Amino acid sequence: MEKRYMMNTRDLKIVELQRLLEEDEDYSLEELSKASDYKPRTLAKKLLIILNTVVREPVLADYSYIVKIFPYISEILQKNEHLEFENLVPIINATHDTLHRRLHDDEDIIHQDEESRTIAKQCINLIEELKIAGLYDFRNHYYGDKYSLISYLIFEQRNTSFIKEIIKSFPYLVNITDEFHEPLVVNVIDAYLDELYSYTKYHSLSDVGNILYFDKVLDMILSSPKFSIDYETRNKILNKIKTRKKTPNTDFSDIGYSKFQSELSKLEDKISFFGKEYGSVKKPAKRYGVSTQFDSSALGEFTWYAKEAKPESDQHHQLLTSLCIVSIDGDNTKEIDDALSAHIEGDQIILGVHIADPCEMIPQNSQLDYEARLRTSSIYIDSEYMIPMLPSELTENYFSLNQGKYRYARSYFFWIEPDGSISKEKFIKSIIQVNRNLTYSQANYILNAGSSTCDADDTLFALSAATNLLSKKMNIDNLYEEVKHTEQDITGSRISGVxxxxxxxxxxxxxANHQIARYANRHHMPFIYRNHTVDEETKRHLQQLKDGIQASRDTAEMKQFLEHMANLMPKAVYDTINKGHTGMGLDAYSHNTSPIRRYVDMANNYAMDEWYFRQPDNAIIYSLESELSMIAQEVNAKQEPLLDFVKTYVHRKNLCKPKK
Incomplete structure (x- = not known):
């Protein structure tokens, strides 16, 4: 095929530049600039224009010289610090998109020519290197060698947030190798093993940060959808770990040696998931006691009890259609289990918290109740997959507080005084009709704009005023709050934004959870509390460590510290004896507001049916205490296995994804 040149009569120099690139001779940057009569800064743009034009040619094999463009661009970036890379980004992105589209178009002629396809892949790889170096201002560490750049970022720069962003933008980076063909993951594991040995032997606080850092980087690599590892490399890594396990215990204290062996076993478990065929990604479920299918008898049983709420009050429920009720959730939320109302009466604001009531249709000790108790919670793995505690077809069609639909609910009302205190409370079983299902972004728009065409404006402003008053009485520990948001929320019930x-x-x-717990505790009724206790000495020690790192103003170090604190700070647990919640600064706390996705919330709702919504029976109250205590123990025992399952599932799922 005859080669075509860019014939722009206003810039014939670019044609000459293209001819120079095509020649076998390798020009230096200075020689190329002089021969084409372009200054280096202009030369960079002209080279990219040639690249962008050539990648549209049917057969790239005739233009193999285009890969020579990238070393020139690299050198220009390094020698011209004031060159604004952002000006080059549009044409770089356009070129990348063209190549990517052609590679994924089965009818493109590029698929009929192996050499053209190889050149296209090579150019995509080089473009991504160029974007990393330029966009993130690491041009002085980019020499046309992607491994040297990513190695610098991981082993010298050490910024986990930055590395996470790069891996997300350029996922294939996780599979690069060095000049000795050693995969990146092997070098990261070597560094992690060295730091682990040092920490467990010498107990240096600085080494803790290093361990956390390399552990985080390793998780980013292993969880990347594009990560792959061959069987030989996998075994090589496992052999390294086994060798380290044979380290004599005389090198450590008893505690240090135990910790060393424990961490090695965890690492060994992570790596063992890779390098072989696994079949279904749901295999880990059985190992961790997770049910992915509902018993047919449980599904069949629901048809006996399922009923649509009707727009009328009855013996047990009050119709609340006079209230403007709104829900506020994430964009992709399908199971809406809470909604809010608020209105002003004099100098008080009456806040209504309305919670979906699956217990209205699922009798206690039924097969469906047993299934939910067995699961303990819904499991939110990622944006693509969730294992529900209750069948989704039921929660979405009967329980979810969807706009315009009548739903059974539990409504908790609180009278808020100007100083933020709550002077009165009232709990009722209700039938509600949500006026608006709002997303966070929609609600924020209304709150920021001051008005909209939405009929829920007044409710939102009253809610804002109510919660602002309530916040005056809250004393959540800042360290607890920061640590909490580093932990994985498998139930999908945490609100983590600001x-x-x-x-x-x-x-x-x-x-709501605080006031309901206080009521149960005040009246000595059987209930499951969410307790979090931290002794003063531990709190003081953790705060001193945090203050020391804050003084250094190192954001990356602070992030690693918080991840470390997540392991050191005592976990919140469930118990029928109230011990308060230190982290939230509350004398009592419970979980009641997510009964669609947490079984403890369902159990507490069943309990309130007995001692709040009905006349208490001493025999039932006595048996409830024992039953709730058993449920609390069951849920506590399952928390760690569920977290481990999520990590395992993600690894296997990513491994089984087809490579693009």
Missing amino acids: TAAERIVEIAMTA
Whole structure:
């Protein structure tokens, strides 16, 4: 095929530049600049224009010289610090998109020519290197060698947030190898093993940060959808770990040696998931006691009890259609289990927290109740997969508080005084009709704009005022709050944002859970509390460590510290004896506001049916105490296995994804 040149009569120099690139001779940057009569800064743009034009040619094999463009661009970036890389980004992105589209178009002629396809892949790889170096201002560490760049970022720069962003943008980076063909994952594991040995032997606080850092990087690599590892490399890594396990215990204290062996076993478990065929990604479920299918008898049983709520009050439920009720959730939420209302009466604000009531249709000790108790919670693995505690077809069609639908609910009302205190409370079983299902972004728009065409404006502003007052009485420990948001939320019930709408929901739910727990504790009724206790000495020690790192103003170090604190700080647990919640600064706390996705919330709802919504029976109350205690123990025992299952599932799922 005859080669074509870029014939732009206003810039014939670019044609000459293209001819120079095609020649077998390798020009230096200075020689190329002089021969083409372009200054280096202009030369960079012209080279990219040639690249962008050539990649549209049917057969790239005739233009193999285009890979020579990248070393020139690299050198120009390094020698011209004031060159604004952002000006080159549009044409770089356009070139990348063209190549990517052609490689994924089965009818493109590029698929009929192996050499053209190889050149296209090579160019994509080089473009991604170029974007990393330029966009993130690491041009002085980019020499046209991707491994040297990523090695610098991981082993010298050491910024986990930055590395996470790069791996997300350029996922194939996790599979690069060095000049000795050693995969990146092997070098990261070597570094981790060295730091682990040092820490467990000498107990240096600085080494803790290093361990956490390399452990985090390793998780990023292993969980990347594009990560792959051959069987030989996998076994090589496992042999390294086994060799380390044989280290004599005389090198350590008893505690240090135990910790060393424990961490090696965890690492060995991670790596063992890779390098061989696994079949179904759901295999880990059985190992961790996770049910992915519902018993047919449980599904069949529901048809006996399922009933649509009707727009009328009955003996047990009050119709609340006079209230404007809104839900505020994430964009992809399908199971809406809470909604809010608020209105002003004099100098008080009456806050209503309305919670979906699956217990209205699922009798206690039924097969469905047993299934939910066995699962303990829904498991939110990622944006693509969730294992529900209750069948999704039931929660979405009967329980979820969908706009315009009548739903059974439990409504908790609180009278808030100007100083933020709660002077009165009232709990009722209700039938509600949510006026608006809002997303966080929609609610924030209304709150920021001051008005909208939405009929829920007044309710949102009243909710904002109510939760602002409530926040005055809250004393959540800042360290606990920061550590909590580093931990994985498998139930999908945590609100982790900082926007006005997210704060409204978080404060309202916290207040409801607090007041319900206080009521149960005050009246000595059987209930499951969420306890978190930290002794003063531990709190003081953790705060001193945090203050020391804050003084250094090192954001990456602080992030690693918080991840470390997540392991050191005592976990919140369930118990029928109230011990308060130190982290949240509350004298009592419970879980009641997510009964669609947490079984403890369902169990507490069943309990309230007995001692709040019905006349208490001493025999039932006595048996409840024992039953709730058993449920609390069951749920506590299952928390760690569920977290381990999620990690295992993600690894296997990513491994089984087809490579693009």
